[in-house]
Amino acid sequence: MSAEDLQCFVEKITEAVKILDVPITSSGGPSAARSHESTSLEDLTDYLEDASHQSSICQRNSWRPLQITEPMLDLIVQKHGIGPSFSELPSCFYTRNLELEEVFGVPFTTSTQGSCHEVLYTLKYPEFKMSDGKWVLRQSGLYHRYNPTTSQSLYVLLNPMPRSQMQERVTAHLRDHAQATLTDPFWLHRLLLSTHLPAWRHYIAAQEKTFLPKANSTFATFIDEPLRLGYDTLSTLVGLQNRFLQVPVFMEHTSELLDELKEWLVDLSGPNPSRENVHLGTELRNHKRHCQAYARSAEYLQRRAQSVAQLLSDTLSFRDQVEAKIQNGSMIQLNKSAVFITALTLLYLPSSFVATQSLVGTSMVWIYVVASVVLTSITMMFYYWLLKRDGALFKSLAPRVRVTADWVQTPFASMTRRLTSRGNAGVELKELPI
Incomplete structure (x- = not known):
């Protein structure tokens, strides 16, 4: 899907397109770095009469389009002869x-335009969002065209937000190390990797800090005690598991990117690489080792989070079963009470009716009152006694199920069936004495 098929551009710019240059003097050396901000197509057209060294385009945030109009980006592409593969980057x-294409990244892509070499890719990384106090995943895109004949480079950097950490470091580097940018065409790649890759360790540690208390609480939970964890905790564990699962995917993409960068470095350096290129090769290998370490840590935490989530899910399920059993026992007890009260009602109703008809309005009514109190007390004591012994009377009052004549109790009617390992493992009926 190309940038034309998606809403990648704005109609009106809010954040300016930043262009940073290191012009070459008449003696062939670099002059002081200069910067320019363009907010319109006309202004950009006037400024691009001189060859740009580095252009920076940003989003207002990671879920918004690039702060550049489509005609302005087309002008940059046409003015510098950028190849058609560039369109994949702004797309x-x-x-x-929604969090679409969360783990997708443009792979390291190379092409050749005459004597110029072009590379482009995107890099995903975590960043701590100070306004919300939480970690978010962002991406940056980098296009680099290098002419080995003139040792000139053109960079287009796509940032996920204005005044990003990467953009600030690029500005400082061009201001303080203008000469180094001419002798080291890989300086922007090095800066991008060193700025964002170390954040993975802090991101994993922050997720682990959230995970460990919940994991320890899960292992210290007993079914027959009040639970300190619930389904909200289970949802959090599943979310952490998904975050840990993403990290190895990002690390695999970054490791492939580092391998491709190293291979491109070897191709450009030839048989006699410079000291800077040798040093860069060492940096790339170290970055790859760190990526492997991040992936191992995330894989371990993902498996652990999965086991803890399963344990908590089983615990909550067992707890629900215990609660259901308790409620079922309470309902059985209430049913027993209802049966007993119904039986007592049927027992006392006739005598109560007769007693009220013969004693009401006479001086002998106290006999009815005393008898009622005594009889009620005896009844309650008897009921309590039956409950203590799980009520054999209640069982006798329960409805009975009629059975067929084939299962009438006879000396030969009680049987058990067992599987045998002899012969064809058939079913043997064994007669048991009553």
Whole structure:
């Protein structure tokens, strides 16, 4: 899906497109870095009369389109002769309402335009959002065209937000190390990796800090005691499990990117690489080792979170069964009480009717009152005694199920069936004495 098919651009710019240059003097050396911000197509057209060194385009946030109009981006592409493969890069920065393509990243893509070499890719990384106090996943895109004949480079950097950490470091680097940017065409790649890759360790540690208390509480939970955890905790554990599961995917993409960068570095360096290129090769290998360490840590935590979530799910299920059993026991007890009260009502109703007809309005009414109190007390004591012994009377009052004549109790009617291992493992009927 290309950038034209998605909402990747805005109609009116809010955040300016930043262009950073290191112009070459008449003597062939670099002059001081200069910057320019463009908010319109006309202004950008006037400024691009000189070759740009680095262009920075941003989103207002990670779920919004790029802060550039489509004609302005087309002008940058045409002015610098950028190849058609570049369109894949802005297609990853579009308006979103959901976490679409969360683990997708543009792979390391190379092409050749005459004597110029082009590479582009996107890099996903975590970043702590100070306004919300939580970690979010972001992406940056980088396009690099390098001419080994003139040692000139053109960069297009796509940032997920204005004044990003990467953009600030790029501005400082061009201001303080303008000469190094001409002798080291890989400086922006190095800066991008060193800025964002170390954040993975802090991101994993932050998720682990949330996970460990819940994991320890889950293992210390007993079914027959009040639970300190519930289904909200289970939902949190599943969310953490998904976050841990994403990290190895990101690390695999980044490791492939590092391998491709190293291979491209070797191709450009030739048989006699410079000291800077050798040093960069070492940096890339170290970055890859760190990516492998991050992936191992995340895989371990993902498996542990999965086991803890399963344990909590089983515990909650067993707890629900215990609660259901308790409620079932209470209902049985109420049913027993209802049966007993019904039986007492049927027992006392006739005598109560007769007593009221013969004693009401006479001086002998106290006999009825005393007898009622004594009889009620005896009844309650008897009922309590029956409950203590699980009420044999209640069982006798329960409805009976009629059985067929084939199962009438006879000396030979009580049988058990057991499976035997002899012969064809058939079923043997064994007669038991009554």
